[in-house]
Amino acid sequence: MNKNKGGFSLKLNKVRVIQYGCGNMAKSLIPYMIEKGADIVGAIDNNPDLVGQDVGDFANLGHQLGIKISNDPDQVLSSVDADIAVVTLFSFVQDNYDHFVKILEHGVNIITTSEEAFYSWSTSAQQTNELNRIAKENGVTITGSGMQDIFWSQLPLTVAAGCQRIDRIEGAVSYNVEDYGIALANAHGVGLTADEFKTQITDVESFPSYMWNSGEELVSQLGWTIKNISEVRVPVTSEQVVHSDTTGKDIPAGDAIGMSAVCTIETYQGPVLKLQTIGQVYLPGQGDLCDWHFFGEPNTNFSVAKPDTVAHTCATVTNRIPDVINAHPGFVAVDELPALRYLSYPMGYYVRNQRHRGHC
Amino acid sequence: MNKNKGGFSLKLNKVRVIQYGCGNMAKSLIPYMIEKGADIVGAIDNNPDLVGQDVGDFANLGHQLGIKISNDPDQVLSSVDADIAVVTLFSFVQDNYDHFVKILEHGVNIITTSEEAFYSWSTSAQQTNELNRIAKENGVTITGSGMQDIFWSQLPLTVAAGCQRIDRIEGAVSYNVEDYGIALANAHGVGLTADEFKTQITDVESFPSYMWNSGEELVSQLGWTIKNISEVRVPVTSEQVVHSDTTGKDIPAGDAIGMSAVCTIETYQGPVLKLQTIGQVYLPGQGDLCDWHFFGEPNTNFSVAKPDTVAHTCATVTNRIPDVINAHPGFVAVDELPALRYLSYPMGYYVRNQRHRGHC
Incomplete structure (x- = not known):
């Protein structure tokens, strides 16, 4: 062909x-x-x-x-x-x-x-x-x-088309690392202590979080150009012991059950995007997040309730x-x-x- | 031109x-x-x-x-x-x-x-x-x-593009009749008693609710064809006296403070849409609704929080x-x-x- x-x-x-x-x-x-x-x-x-x-x-x-x-x-x-x-x-x-x-x-x-x-x-x-x-x-x-194609891109783009002016976009999405196998769990620092997470995840040159890439696409679709893009990665922790089926281990309270990465994009046109990607072992009752907040004219907040990401x-x-x-x-x-x-x-x-x- | x-x-x-x-x-x-x-x-x-x-x-x-x-x-x-x-x-x-x-x-x-x-x-x-x-x-x-163009059409269409199969769509939107003048308030039966509402609104051949039209457009965009479309109009009431600035009157408890119209669309392809348009005098703290529920694969629920409809x-x-x-x-x-x-x-x-x- x-x-x-x-x-x-x-x-x-x-x-x-x-x-x-x-x-x-x-x-x-x-x-x-x-x-x-x-x-x-x-x-x-x-x-x-x-x-x-x-x-x-x-x-x-x-x-x-x-x-x-x-x-x-x-x-x-x-x-x-x-x-x-x-x-x-x-x-x-x-x-x-x-x-x-x-x-x-x-x-x-x-x-x-x-x-x-x-x-x-x-x-x-x-x-x-x-x-x-x-x-x-x-x-x-x-x-x-x-998932990005609709829920991290076309969905916020569509709502943007109903807005007069956007000054700032905040998005937060999450997924359960238990759904995606051991490689992804390890990449999200599941089971690491705070010190291990810092040296192995936070401080190292690493791969971009998933919303880094979808954020660049979103900025392109909105016709803006990127002035600066950066990311901070921190552990997600729990006050309870959490069992991970993927790693087969009980994770002590305070150790990492996953990662939260916050990607910040500044544009030459002014608007700023703050995009949080959370991958963690879910606690009972937790579901996937897809929450968006637009600051501008008018302020607009929308969400998908516990989207079935897979x-x-x-x-x-x-x-x-x-x-x-x-x-x-x-x-x-x-x-x-x-x-x-x-x-x-x-x-x-x-x-x-x-x-x-x-x-x- | x-x-x-x-x-x-x-x-x-x-x-x-x-x-x-x-x-x-x-x-x-x-x-x-x-x-x-x-x-x-x-x-x-x-x-x-x-x-x-x-x-x-x-x-x-x-x-x-x-x-x-x-x-x-x-x-x-x-x-x-x-x-x-x-x-x-x-x-x-x-x-x-x-x-x-x-x-x-x-x-x-x-x-x-x-x-x-x-x-x-x-x-x-x-x-x-x-x-x-x-x-x-x-x-x-x-x-x-x-409002329809994005929030009643392109938004549900976008989320539909992230779904495998849609069997049923339920949408509910609302607006405050106080924002739109006396003609609209009267068309929504504001101030009518239950009997008056029945004879003047529910029982008469009337204009379509706003989601009747946006529903037909949504069905067209989804590539379906309409087998049947119908609508039921009922009064919205309150247990308290509600003042309407537009009509200049206090509306007794139990009388209409607006209208809820539920339009049901059946399609030859199978999917059914149930679209509720609520126009009423708002009670303190109420805001506009824009809630959508898709039943299918997967079930998907999304909403815009109190959208600023104007x-x-x-x-x-x-x-x-x-x-x-x-x-x-x-x-x-x-x-x-x-x-x-x-x-x-x-x-x-x-x-x-x-x-x-x-x-x-």
Whole structure:
């Protein structure tokens, strides 16, 4: 498939998807995508417990799809004709980079839940520009999407469109680190003492918090330019002992049960953004946060009550697939895509200029 | 001005506006529009207390604009060259109809806060189709906007784009009838007894509630088609005596302090919408409502806390002006316009294909 090649117009309901990374997110994503008219034509993971398993069994569909999880991405990418790969591997661009390049060089579009890839133009400038070049050379698009796309970007942007003047934006979002595995728990300092957290997390040059990247995208969408961006990371603690299933440990009172990162963005146009990303082991009754406060004319406060972050992430990625296939080639963040919409019909109906599939 | 006529491209910061209707809404709108780069080139009202007053004095700008409020719309429309008229007269299309026709026939675009005009294709089908024809014949656009545009439409649409499946939508919005004058208070049955309300409001063929129209637009945006739409209107009452400044009366406990209208929309695709519009005299501490509940995958609940409906209405209309000028000719509801955005810069910068102004 190559966007630069012509081809006759053909109305197809199906969009052919390679699921690249078969973890928890993929388990939710696969049934969502199938419900919205995708065909799963390949699945990739290097977990020996999964390799060889039928995708239908993996995703608890109740029937097999005849597609086995493979640990050989080159073989999959060379042997099937996919419209898009859904990459659910790592949070940061550098960890995904080789996989992204491989997919793009096979002429397949990418949508990824990599939080940094939602807007990595400054946090991984060199690699993002290389990916942009490689995507263009191969006539395909790479886009980051997920919870951010709607709830940390299009939602505040929409409310902004109902305001006369915005001087300051404060956003706070949270997620339960227990939902995302051991690597993420460790990156959030779960189980560290106050001193350990300071030396291992607060004081080190580190990866940006997830709202650092979505904040840069939001600023771009609002037409502002960034004067300064910085972040402070502090531990989240509890006065009670908290058990973490992910680390398998009881965390003493006062030790870190997660991290709160506050990213502050100043703009040349004046407005300031203060964006708090909280990832922690939840206490009983806690739910995800998505709270926004605009200071300006008029002051405006809005929130989503305990959003189901995993479900919204997978639904958003599913709804975004046609836009990525329709997009111009390159590394295309959502600030270059149309406002996302709910897919009422199979995703193939939203794909423009259906191309003659097949590598030629 | 005529969209069908050519002309050289000229970058202009200013958009020339006629304020058509000088009530409370106009008092907020005029400074908002000026802040965002509009020039007020005409103002129309038939209130003898206002005719002849300078628009700057009327809108408390602290300086005069040199434009006087006129009671002669033909004279204003014939003597100045305006890009758009902002019509803040009546809620319903039939009351605005003659004014709309006059403006369109002068080749001037319209944006209006008429709640019905937000989506009047079925509630005033004949007149809306006539307006569509007249607008096209004159190469200009008429669009309804206001609070609905963002908070009753684009906001739920945005959250829908983060959902996998929507089975049912429940929305509830409210406003204080004390903010909108005697005509609206009477239309909401303020001061009626239970029996009077039943015979004068509940039992009569009546105008649609405001969310009837925004609900039809929302359904259109979601790609669904309406199978049935109906509405139930009941009085809002209080156990205490409530004073209404608008009617100048104390309303006994149990009598109507306003109306709650629940519009139910069934769609051929299955999803059902239940939309509640509450207009009442507020009790101490009450604020405007904007609460949404989606039932589906996942269930999603979101709200705006006590939105400042007047300010959001005026800000939304201001932000929407470039889209109306850019739109194709006709009666163009916002389901045919791009997602609304916050204007970070003077509105002229968002106007495409600036035309050579001047009637020729």
